[in-house]
Amino acid sequence: MSRKVHCVKLQQEADGLDRPPYPGELGQRIYDNVSKQAWSMWVQQQTMLINEYRLTPADPKARSFLEREMENFFFGQGSAPPPDFSPDHS
Structure with missing residues (x-):
């Protein structure tokens, strides 16, 4: 039986994650609420952010940026696409 959480993003009860997806306090917060x-x-x-900003996930600055965006995505105002982003609908 899967565990249920009140998802902060979807604003409804839904299946919770199987384990924290990220280390530390933020990972636990995501596990408990996402x-x-x-x-x-x-x-x-x-993935879109990595591609559009041409980030290297091994770079500490890129990881820090993605962590901030992840926190905003779930617990803040959301994570916005880059200013020039245009989704490819082909």
């Missing part, structure tokens, strides 16, 4: 569906939404957002 659903699997919302985490999947973040993974897509993160």
Whole structure:
């Protein structure tokens, strides 16, 4: 039986994550308050950010940026796409 959380992103009860997806306090906060569906939404957002900003996840500055964006995505005003971002609908 999967655990349920009241997802802060979806604003509804949903299946919770199986384990904290990120280390530390932020990872625990996500585990306690974010659903699997919302985490999947973040993974897509993160991929877009990495591609559009040409980030290298091994770079400490890039990791710090992505961590801030992740916190904003779930617990803040959201994570906005880059100013010139245009989704490819092909």
